[in-house]
Amino acid sequence: EVQLQASGGGLVQAGGSLRLSCAASGVTFDDYAIGWFRQAPGKEREAVSCISKSDRTTYYADSVKGRFTISSDDAKNTVYMQMNSLKPEDTAVYYCTAAAVFCTVGPLEVDYWGQGTLVTVSS
Secondary structure (H helix, E strand, O other), X not given: OOEEEEEOOEEEEOOOOEEEEEEXXXXXXXXXXXXXXXXXXXXXXXXXXXXEOOOOEEEEOOOOOXXXXXXXXXXXXXXXXXXXXXOHHHOEEEEEEEEEOOXXXXXXXXXXXXXXXXXXXXX
């Protein structure tokens, strides 16, 4: 059984930082790219970041480049996303995802979804 356990969300003021964690089980980082999508109220789900061990690539949405950093700890089978300089527009439910081999920006191409963790950035 695949489980993607996301944690680390919360309420933070604009300019602050949070670190999201995604503890994965039932998938290996050799076979799956692990990423984050987010969905804000009234908006479509969008890809935020992703890391693929297979082709050693990372992906960031333009809106988070330079502020968010994705990393993985293979020993713990956990992926982290450090979010700095948070903005009110980063407010959303963040979902940990797993896609076979390569990173994807399309929600329909995601193989597994974790439960969301809410990030709220106050102005």
